Amino acid sequence: MSNATTADGTPASGARVANPWLIALVVSLATFMEVLDTTIANVALRYISGGLAVSADEASWVVTTYLVSNAIILVASSFIAKRYGRRRFYLMCLATFTIASLCCGLAWNLESLLIFRMIQGFAGGGMVPISQSILADSFPPSKRSQAFALFGVAVVVAPVVGPTLGGYLSDNFSWHWCFLINGPVGLFAFILVYFLVDEPDSLRQERARMRRQGVRFDIVGFLLVATFLGALELVLDRGQTEDWFGSNFIIAATAICISAFLLAIPWLMKTANPVVDVRLLASRQFGSCFIVMLATGAILIATTQFIPQVLQQNFGYTATWAGLALSPGGLVTMFMMFVAGRISNKIQPKYLIAIGTAIIAAAMYDMTRLNADLNFGFFVWSRIYLGFGLPLIFIPMTAASYDGLRPDQTDQASALINAARNTGGSIGVAIASNVLAHREQWHQSRLVEHIIPSDPTYNQALQGATQYFADRGTGAIDAQSQAMAWIGQQVQIQASYLAYIDVFHTLMWLSLAVLPLAFILRKIDLGEGSGHQGGH
Structure with missing residues (x-):
């Protein structure tokens, strides 16, 4: 079938329809579904643990197996798509992901769930970079930033929606629905991709060349x-x-x-x-974008995990309400994606990335005001601030990463950028978890140093708490024991708050650390007549 054209007359090599925005919508839907599964299970782990009669540690492998298999397949997706057909590979990944999701929802024990989750991760890991490549080939360089804005909504908003949706489904229905929900969405996306997405002529020629030359994996x-x-x-x-x-x-x-x-x-x-073009990573333009994406993924996934966590542990929120605290920020992110897509055609990526990084650093600094008196609104606004900054990094950085690449390098670039996002997310969570655990112990040790009989503040608190319990009918000895236990509990809570503050300080410094990389990026041609920047 012949290729269609875009609105400005440029060949849309990945489209079977006259409007490439239909392609963007379809592949973004599939991407949203896949990225959603990186976080949707996080808040459901205690339900999975109880439902399958396993420990919380064993249940956490549900997240680990998905991330590991997802990362592994990313590097192979570029070659497989070029050698055996991008459209065929994409449809195979989408079908496998959908079937594996249904199997996860129907899993009868932990072992079966982990096997299906691994298959789901392999299929999903192959799907996301190909989605990005399809967009790069379906739009001319002048329209690509706006197309990536829609794709960016899927990549950035999905991890935010994950805890909210996962919490709601687990609280009100069953953890199984965190996976079963992918069934109808995956089927719908498969049908649309089958009828709307075509194989670019350039890829057909590349595949024929590889076959003639006997290029092997x-x-x-x-x-x-x-x-x-x-x-x-x-x-x-x-x-x-x-x-x-x-x-x-x-x-x-x-x-x-x-x-x-x-x-x-x-x-x-x-x-x-x-299988990986390491020379791409060594280049100034793409290498800088790769590192920025590592940091962006780290901050996005770490905050998505730790804000609901502090709300559930320290403020007593349910999984649903902890997830809802992130939702308004997701809406702002969605809005800003399209704003960033529009202004990316007028402002150099290096400046937008610098502004976005500064906003994220400020948002993380704002989170260091964490204390026990904060209300729901504080966490909503903290995520809204982050929602303003992330798109100003994501959209310009994605567009900049394709600048100067040959058409045959787009799949490779997509795979590497998505590998950076996934790996960055794991790095962010690992750093935050480590800081939280060690700093909580450190703060607790410092606070306990003041719980001594010679400390007047401690004595005053002990007497006040003892009197409180005594006034409620508790005997003198028991009242003092309860008072000491209460003070110990307050020390633990305070140490926890201080440790979370250290986590947000760390993420702030991580954001500031990549700020200079924005100015390393070269200026790109923002006009209609820009040259080969990825797919043409």
Whole structure:
């Protein structure tokens, strides 16, 4: 079937219809569904734990297996799409993801759930970068920022919606629906992709060339990179639970990770058709975008996990209400995505990224005002501030990462950028978890130093609390015991607040650390007549 054209007459090589925005809507829907599954299970873990009669630690593997398998397949998606057909591969991933989601919802024990979750991660990991490549090929460079805005809504808003939707379904129905909900959405997306998305002529020619030349999949490179990413995800996700390097498991995983990395670099540099083009990462433009995406993923996923966590643990919110605190920020993010998409055609990406990074740093600094007297509105507004900043990074950075790339590099670039987002998310959560655990112990130790008989503040608090319990009919000895227990509880709560403040301070410094990278980016042509920037 012949390719259609975009509104400005540029060939839309990935579209079967005259309006490429239909393509953008369809692939963004599929992407939204896949990215949603990175966080939807987080708040449902205690329900999964109870429903399958396993420990909370065992249930957390539901998240880990998805992240690991997702990261592994990302690096192979580029070659598979080029060698066997982008559209065919995309449909296969979408169908597999949908079926695996239904199987997750029908899982009869933890082992079956983890197997289906791993299959779901493999399929989803192949789907997202191809979605981005389809967009890059369906729009001319001058329209690409607006198309990526719609895609960005899926990538940035989905992790925010995940805890809210997962909490609501788990609280009111069953944890199974966190996965079963993908069934009808996946079927709908599959039908639309089948009828609307076409294979670009350039990819057909590339596939024919690869077949003629007998180009083979870089299995050695894939195994090395997959081992590196898989081991890295395991270390980051399980480190805090396993007591980091006090665990032989973490030590072994780290050794495997480092060994695979050291072996992968020379192999990828010398092989003819590497599974990962490391020269892309070494370039000033794409390498800077890669690092910025790592940090953006870290802050997005870490805040998405830790804001609901502090609301549930320290403020007593249900999973549903903890998730709802993020929802208005998601709406602001959605609005700002389209604003960023519009202004990206007029303002250089480097300036928008710098502004967005500064806003995120300010939002994280605002979160350091955390205390027990805060209400629901504080957390809503904190997420709204973040919602203003994220799109100003995501949209310009995505557009900038494609600048100067050849058409055959778009799938590779998409895979690497999405690998950065996934890995960055795991890095962010690992850093935040580590800071939280260690700083909570440190603050508790400092606060306990003041709980001594010679401290007048402690004596005053003890007498007041003892009198409080005595006035309610408790005997003198029991009243004092209850008062001491209450003071100990207050120390733990205060230490927890101070540790969360340290987490948000850390994320603020992480945001500021990547700010200089924005100014490393070169200026790109914002006009209609820009050259090859990704898919044409």
